[in-house]
Amino acid sequence: MSEVFDILISASFWAAVLRIASPLILATMGELICERAGVLNLGIEGIMVIGAFTGWMAVYLGLPLWGGVATAMAAGMLFGLLHSTLTVPFGLSQHVVGLGVTLLATSTAYFTYRLMLPEVTSPPKIEPFQPLHIPGLSDLPWLGEALSQTALTWAAFAVAGLVAFTLYRTPLGLAVRAVGENPAAVEAQGLSVTGLRMGAVIVGSGLMAVGGAFLTLSAFSSFFFEMVNGRGWICVALVVFGAWRPGKAVLGAILFAAFDALQIRLQQTDLGAVLPYQLFLALPFILSILALILMSRRAEVPAALMVPYNKGER
Amino acid sequence: MRLEPIANPSAVRRLGLPVLALLATLGVAMALATIAGANPLAVLGQIATGALGSRLAILETLNRATPLIFTGLAVAVAFRAKLWNIGAEAQLYAGAIVAVLLGTGALGSPMVLPVSALAAMLAGAMLLLGPVLLKTRLGVDEVVTTLLLNFIMLLFVSYLLEGPMKDPMGMGWPKSPALTPEARLPRIVEGLRLHWGFALAIIAAVIVWVMQTRTALGFEIRAVGQNPEAARFAGMPVNAVLLKTALLSGGLAALAGWSEVAGLKGHLSQDLSPGFGYTGIIVAMLALLHPLAVVVTAVFVAGIFVGSDAMSRAADVPTYIADMLLATALLFMVLAILLTKVRVVRG
Numbered sequence: 001m002s003e004v005f006d007i008l009i010s011a012s013f014w015a016a017v018l019r020i021a022s023p024l025i026l027a028t029m030g031e032l033i034c035e036r037a038g039v040l041n042l043g044i045e046g047i048m049v050i051g052a053f054t055g056w057m058a059v060y061l062g063l064p065l066w067g068g069v070a071t072a073m074a075a076g077m078l079f080g081l082l083h084s085t086l087t088v089p090f091g092l093s094q095h096v097v098g099l100g101v102t103l104l105a106t107s108t109a110y111f112t113y114r115l116m117l118p119e120v121t122s123p124p125k126i127e128p129f130q131p132l133h134i135p136g137l138s139d140l141p142w143l144g145e146a147l148s149q150t151a152l153t154w155a156a157f158a159v160a161g162l163v164a165f166t167l168y169r170t171p172l173g174l175a176v177r178a179v180g181e182n183p184a185a186v187e188a189q190g191l192s193v194t195g196l197r198m199g200a201v202i203v204g205s206g207l208m209a210v211g212g213a214f215l216t217l218s219a220f221s222s223f224f225f226e227m228v229n230g231r232g233w234i235c236v237a238l239v240v241f242g243a244w245r246p247g248k249a250v251l252g253a254i255l256f257a258a259f260d261a262l263q264i265r266l267q268q269t270d271l272g273a274v275l276p277y278q279l280f281l282a283l284p285f286i287l288s289i290l291a292l293i294l295m296s297r298r299a300e301v302p303a304a305l306m307v308p309y310n311k312g313e314r
Numbered sequence: 315m316r317l318e319p320i321a322n323p324s325a326v327r328r329l330g331l332p333v334l335a336l337l338a339t340l341g342v343a344m345a346l347a348t349i350a351g352a353n354p355l356a357v358l359g360q361i362a363t364g365a366l367g368s369r370l371a372i373l374e375t376l377n378r379a380t381p382l383i384f385t386g387l388a389v390a391v392a393f394r395a396k397l398w399n400i401g402a403e404a405q406l407y408a409g410a411i412v413a414v415l416l417g418t419g420a421l422g423s424p425m426v427l428p429v430s431a432l433a434a435m436l437a438g439a440m441l442l443l444g445p446v447l448l449k450t451r452l453g454v455d456e457v458v459t460t461l462l463l464n465f466i467m468l469l470f471v472s473y474l475l476e477g478p479m480k481d482p483m484g485m486g487w488p489k490s491p492a493l494t495p496e497a498r499l500p501r502i503v504e505g506l507r508l509h510w511g512f513a514l515a516i517i518a519a520v521i522v523w524v525m526q527t528r529t530a531l532g533f534e535i536r537a538v539g540q541n542p543e544a545a546r547f548a549g550m551p552v553n554a555v556l557l558k559t560a561l562l563s564g565g566l567a568a569l570a571g572w573s574e575v576a577g578l579k580g581h582l583s584q585d586l587s588p589g590f591g592y593t594g595i596i597v598a599m600l601a602l603l604h605p606l607a608v609v610v611t612a613v614f615v616a617g618i619f620v621g622s623d624a625m626s627r628a629a630d631v632p633t634y635i636a637d638m639l640l641a642t643a644l645l646f647m648v649l650a651i652l653l654t655k656v657r658v659v660r661g
Binding site: 022089111234296297 | 315316317349350408448452454455457458459461463465466469470472473476477561592595596599630632634635636637641642644645648649653654
């Protein structure tokens with residue numbers, strides 16, 4: 001057990017936790033916005049793939065790193081527009097449309113990748129975001145190393161703060177939350193249910209795509225098939241785990257990332273020699289299911305989640 | 315805009331819109347081929363001949379359709395009850411594991427096929443039982459749990475193939491030992507590369523159709539899917555119906571893996587399924603959840619995959635075009651089906 005303790009107090013471990021948590025935080029915030037507005041967005045997995053791909057491809061083609069982030073966001077919003085058009089005004093099944101969008105976004109990314117780089121066996125690398133040097137902070141012992149993060153990680157936490165502020169402290173946030181609870185009341189206020197929900201899904205999808213782009217622009221330096229590898233589904237679980245609240249969802253993402261960082265390190269210890277490595281790799285998914293079970297009784301699901309709204313229908 | 319139900323949709327509307335959805339998908343296919351720098355009509359032709367152009371191609375398409383019929387049925391049965399089983403991929407592998415466990419010499423010859431088929435169904439059913447109990451007892455969304463189980467199952471298969479189930483003669487490849495000849499599904503016609511799994515899949519579709527249209531359970535599944543509250547109010551045991559649906563759905567999905575191992579591959583490997591479980595969702599939706607239509611759409615979807623593989627070798631169009639087309643077809647089709655029932659009005 002002392003090995004585990006040594007890992008837990010090391011600065012490099014916490015640096016890894018924040019790094020692993022970043023894409024989860026971004027995409028979880030995206031999903032949270034959608035769900036607070038009443039729309040389950042199962043396009044998340046594919047939208048993360050398209051974000052990872054377009055962000056990387058844009059930088060590979062010569063855009064600056066932030067240009068890559070913007071490209072990913074735009075691509076995600078485009079798929080968000082598709083998802084929300086079908087699920088909001090047309091009120092189609094959010095399950096079916098979400099899975100369809102995931103398949104479409106994923107295959108579009110793979111198709112375009114093969115089209116643009118038909119011959120390559122290993123994808124070209126780009127120069128990714130580097131850890132920021134913050135005067136004063138970066139020189140501190142331990143903390144300096146743990147907080148040695150790229151701008152995109154800092155951005156992820158800033159986005160979480162912004163989402164929390166917007167949802168709870170602004171009229172727009174109130175309207176988004178209300179449209180996920182009681183759309184008829186929002187309509188009675190003279191606001192557009194369709195507009196609010198579509199807007200939430202489009203913005204949320206943009207954030208999911210930036211979460212995907214984190215993988216190619218900050219964590220790794222190229223695009224691989226199946227690199228998102230279920231992270232989107234884990235984020236759907238994190239929204240439930242966080243009881244649809246941004247702060248709790250961020251804590252959930254960090255807790256989750258801590259387990260993930262721990263399992264990578266435990267594989268190198270005596271424990272890793274005894275247990276099959278697949279068990280460690282399965283840990284995030286097992287934990288997600290446990291988290292869902294744990295929170296099932298307490299969750300305050302938005303009342304109108306997955307309930308399409310058709311004007312004039314009672 | 316607002317949606318208004320149409321009292322008596324015309325035949326033109328009911329048939330024309332789905333046809334339009336397929337034509338639109340065809341249009342997308344041609345656009346993608348053009349983007350890829352190929353001749354769109356030639357690409358369509360190559361997909362069609364690749365899928366149906368020769369006896370070999372047709373048999374390949376039917377073989378590819380076999381697991382898709384099973385997973386399509388699994389999804390159709392579950393979605394009918396609004397049970398969102400996205401875990402057919404995991405259930406498929408559960409069936410495949412059982413096929414290897416019982417088919418590599420553990421059982422005597424005459425009984426091995428029926429026993430391993432039933433055991434496979436049981437394994438798949440059990441795998442879906444967990445998420446459904448979590449749904450009925452604790453209200454945990456089954457979409458996420460079944461999705462997550464897919465990833466856990468793939469890692470479990472990887473563990474089995476590198477550990478206890480590894481073929482010692484496999485030259486280091488992570489694959490299972492081969493099934494004994496008695497545990498293999500024979501070919502339907504000697505000399506033709508099409509195994510009995512295909513026939514069993516069609517039989518399964520007929521059984522599911524009879525169950526849905528002629529039995530009390532079928533009626534209950536439909537009622538629960540349409541309105542669980544009303545069904546509960548009418549005195550239906552909603553949770554019990556969901557459980558039965560899950561057992562059936564998981565069992566059907568498991569048969570996909572079982573028949574791939576026993577009929578086609580003869581052993582289990584990590585790449586047994588290129589996402590048959592997920593593609594089953596498209597198969598089922600295109601079939602409007604009708605079990606007999608699942609057979610048709612499974613062959614259609616399999617044809618797109620087989621044809622795209624062949625086309626991709628001839629023209630320089632990436633084979634991922636198949637997944638893009640199926641996703642497009644799915645989205646166009648659900649929209650078209652909706653528009654057969656409602657009209658978009660302003661205001």
